[in-house]
Amino acid sequence: MARERAEIVASLVTKGFDLQKKGRDHDFYFFRHPDLTQAVFTKVSRGTEYQTIGDQLLAKMSRQLKLTRAQFDQLVDCPMRKPEYVGVLASQGVLRKPKPQS
Template identity: 40%
Template sequence: MPRERRDVEAGLLCKGFQQREGDHHYFIYFTEEGQKSRVVTKTSHSMKEIPDVLLCQMARQCRLTKALFLGLVDCPLNRGDYERLLDQGGQL
């Protein structure tokens, strides 16, 4: 199911991602200690809604399944749990 771009972006910002502007909105994950990670995703300026296919790509870029990614942006998956998943997967 598509999600509003602004809701997805707000969810990412609440979970430790920092936004960088350019031709797209880039979101880079920073750990709770403030270290920059290799996890980066982006959204388009022109879209109001993000379709399922792009949500799947964003989930992959964030090293998550789509269900876990939606949990991340909708808030059931907190920042600490996300960081533990990244650490277990060798992404930090």
């Protein structure tokens, strides 16, 4: 099922993604967290033909964000909040484990 670009972007921003414009055709949204071991980001076309994003691109965005397509929908629709997303990334080893304080 296709989704509106504005809806996706608004959700990403509320979940801790920062916009970084690169190039003239795409915006990049990077997830910010101090314990990331690798960059987690997705790119969104600014083209007028991409006001609505189709299933094929949504699947790519899901993979870029280390999510299944169902999890991506939850992230956009808001049942998955930032703490839950951080938990998904931690379970995949994308976040460093905090060192125990002595």
